[in-house]
Amino acid sequence: MKKKLALLGLVVLVLYSCGEDNDDNQEPQVFTTFEFTHNWDGALITSINFNAIQYTNENGDLLSIERLRYVVSDIIFSNEERTFELDIYNLIDVTNNDMSFTPQESIPTGTYNVSFTFGLDNEDNSENLIDLNSESFNVPDNLGGGYHYMQLDGKFINSSMEEQGYNYHAIRAVENPGPNPTFPQDTFFNVDLGNIVINDNVEVEVEMNIAEWFKTPNLWDLNELNQMLMPNASAQILMYQNGQNVFRLGDVN
Amino acid sequence: MLTNKGTRHIIFFFGLLILNYNCSSDDSTHVPKLQPLVIPEIFSDNIIDPIIPSDNPQTTEGIALGKRLFFDNILSANGTKSCASCHSPQSAFTDNAPTSVGIDGIAGTRNSMPLFNMAWNYNERFNWDGKALSLESQAIEPVENPIELHSDWDNVVARLQAHPDYPELFDLAFNTSTITKELTTKAIAQFERTLISANSKFDNYLRDQAVLSPQEINGLDIFLREDKGDCFHCHGNPNNPLWTDNDFHNNGLDSQFTDLGLGAVTGDPSDNGKFRSPSLRNLAYSAPYMHDGRFSTLEEVINHYSEGLQNSPTIDPLMKKVDEGGVQLTDQEKADLKAFLLTLTDPSFIANPDFQN
Numbered sequence: 001m002k003k004k005l006a007l008l009g010l011v012v013l014v015l016y017s018c019g020e021d022n023d024d025n026q027e028p029q030v031f032t033t034f035e036f037t038h039n040w041d042g043a044l045i046t047s048i049n050f051n052a053i054q055y056t057n058e059n060g061d062l063l064s065i066e067r068l069r070y071v072v073s074d075i076i077f078s079n080e081e082r083t084f085e086l087d088i089y090n091l092i093d094v095t096n097n098d099m100s101f102t103p104q105e106s107i108p109t110g111t112y113n114v115s116f117t118f119g120l121d122n123e124d125n126s127e128n129l130i131d132l133n134s135e136s137f138n139v140p141d142n143l144g145g146g147y148h149y150m151q152l153d154g155k156f157i158n159s160s161m162e163e164q165g166y167n168y169h170a171i172r173a174v175e176n177p178g179p180n181p182t183f184p185q186d187t188f189f190n191v192d193l194g195n196i197v198i199n200d201n202v203e204v205e206v207e208m209n210i211a212e213w214f215k216t217p218n219l220w221d222l223n224e225l226n227q228m229l230m231p232n233a234s235a236q237i238l239m240y241q242n243g244q245n246v247f248r249l250g251d252v253n
Numbered sequence: 254m255l256t257n258k259g260t261r262h263i264i265f266f267f268g269l270l271i272l273n274y275n276c277s278s279d280d281s282t283h284v285p286k287l288q289p290l291v292i293p294e295i296f297s298d299n300i301i302d303p304i305i306p307s308d309n310p311q312t313t314e315g316i317a318l319g320k321r322l323f324f325d326n327i328l329s330a331n332g333t334k335s336c337a338s339c340h341s342p343q344s345a346f347t348d349n350a351p352t353s354v355g356i357d358g359i360a361g362t363r364n365s366m367p368l369f370n371m372a373w374n375y376n377e378r379f380n381w382d383g384k385a386l387s388l389e390s391q392a393i394e395p396v397e398n399p400i401e402l403h404s405d406w407d408n409v410v411a412r413l414q415a416h417p418d419y420p421e422l423f424d425l426a427f428n429t430s431t432i433t434k435e436l437t438t439k440a441i442a443q444f445e446r447t448l449i450s451a452n453s454k455f456d457n458y459l460r461d462q463a464v465l466s467p468q469e470i471n472g473l474d475i476f477l478r479e480d481k482g483d484c485f486h487c488h489g490n491p492n493n494p495l496w497t498d499n500d501f502h503n504n505g506l507d508s509q510f511t512d513l514g515l516g517a518v519t520g521d522p523s524d525n526g527k528f529r530s531p532s533l534r535n536l537a538y539s540a541p542y543m544h545d546g547r548f549s550t551l552e553e554v555i556n557h558y559s560e561g562l563q564n565s566p567t568i569d570p571l572m573k574k575v576d577e578g579g580v581q582l583t584d585q586e587k588a589d590l591k592a593f594l595l596t597l598t599d600p601s602f603i604a605n606p607d608f609q610n
Contacts (some may be wrong), residue, residue: 128299140485229479
């Protein structure tokens with residue numbers, strides 16, 4: 001009995017000192033800034049490049065970009081020892097040059113695998129996010145509810161050689177929207193940026209290659225899919241599939 | 254975006270703190286009584302807080318002064334018109350002329366705008382073309398505009414200073430009886446921020462205090478559906494009860510522009526023909542419609558979106574079926590859409606005694 005008590009005491013002591021250690025070490029905490037940049041197969045795009053019909057997609061259609069905004073959320077830093085999940089979301093608004101953000105939460109230095117969610121997972125998507133409502137980014141209930149993941153609007157030259165609008169709006173794919181919607185599959189997705197060494201406050205560049213939305217695995221034909229894609233669940237799934245290749249880790253400073 | 258708005262609010266709070274501090278520490282000077290906006294629940298539940306400049310907090314005395322100025326012909330050169338001449342409470346603070354007529358009987362080129370919920374115009378770009386960058390600075394222009402009040406600010410300030418009441422009212426509101434253009438527009442802006450409309454049948458429906466007819470419900474569905482009206486991308490929705498995005502779009506009125514709108518302000522040709530989306534609240538009171546008042550009925554507006562669109566290089570990509578002239582609604586759908594739009598009418602707004610002269 002005594003032995004056992006002593007052992008217990010030792011364990012408690014060890015645990016206690018463990019906890020102490022963590023405090024004592026005062027692991028340096030650092031902030032991460034995420035900066036999103038955009039390109040068309042390598043050619044940088046900012047709002048300055050908007051409005052002119054000057055990009056050719058994989059299908060050979062000439063197009064312009066007039067508006068681009070999307071939500072990224074839930075940034076995860078993980079390595080063998082631990083995982084930090086920042087339960088946040090942020091609207092990246094390329095039209096208004098609002099493309100970087102610094103989460104309020106700091107993390108201890110270390111090497112981490114870094115990933116985030118494109119769009120909002122179903123839990124976040126079902127919340128009432130008043131700052132996104134204020135940006136008119138929500139999806140009305142009779143279209144499935146929740147939020148746009150992305151709004152990419154522009155014009156393309158259609159097969160009659162005329163300018164026509166397109167609205168590449170990514171949302172949660174929904175069938176039978178209304179009082180009893182069904183959701184064929186999730187269309188938010190995880191973006192894995194790979195390992196990043198974080199020894200100090202760090203600026204992580206994330207590149208979006210906009211051309212990829214039209215490229216793989218589904219060759220996108222704007223003559224067929226251009227507007228009214230929100231109620232089109234199969235188009236949403238195509239967007240989800242093409243989205244897998246659009247993001248890449250850029251410079252880390 | 255979010256941080257900027259946050260910062261402003263923090264500054265506003267510090268402003269309040271300082272004011273409160275003055276309040277308790279110094280009784281000798283008169284301190285205007287803070288009167289923060291009463292934010293309707295339908296707004297606080299769904300959208301972020303209004304923008305109040307840190308250097309112009311809402312006060313009881315400031316609002317009262319602003320209201321008096323808003324209705325007073327003293328701001329016009331010949332004493333015949335006030336702000337309210339073109340922004341009448343009975344018309345949701347607009348007028349019913351296609352384009353407004355100034356004191357010299359000359360009509361301008363733009364339709365007067367209804368005034369409400371302006372503190373929720375987060376980008377603070379006012380007028381049809383976004384030229385005015387705050388409510389305070391917006392109020393400077395109509396006083397001097399030759400086709401509006403056609404005054405000169407020096408004369409206006411001199412008239413106010415010589416008036417039997419105004420010096421004291423400015424003293425109560427701003428602790429100084431020395432009247433300036435800046436203080437005059439600050440007071441007007443305070444009054445304008447109190448013009449809040451959030452009590453329509455549709456608001457009551459959202460609060461479970463009213464029932465919509467099947468026709469109105471169907472109209473809402475058409476308004477929201479991307480494959481029907483798709484109005485919501487620019488004009489709000491039940492979760493953005495401002496019923497506008499306050500952003501600039503070309504909604505296909507013309508193939509060639511006599512008024513460049515935002516393009517004349519930014520100098521960027523890709524902004525030509527873009528105007529700010531108006532709120533769809535109170536349409537029952539605010540005819541005629543569009544920046545030049547070209548449509549006198551909602552039927553004409555709906556026909557425009559259904560089959561009257563004019564193509565141009567800057568037409569918004571959100572406009573659908575432009576080659577067919579628009580979204581092609583049936584007569585029944587048009588009637589339903591109109592019935593829904595009219596549920597955004599707020600009779601308590603135009604009857605509010607706080608807003609009458």
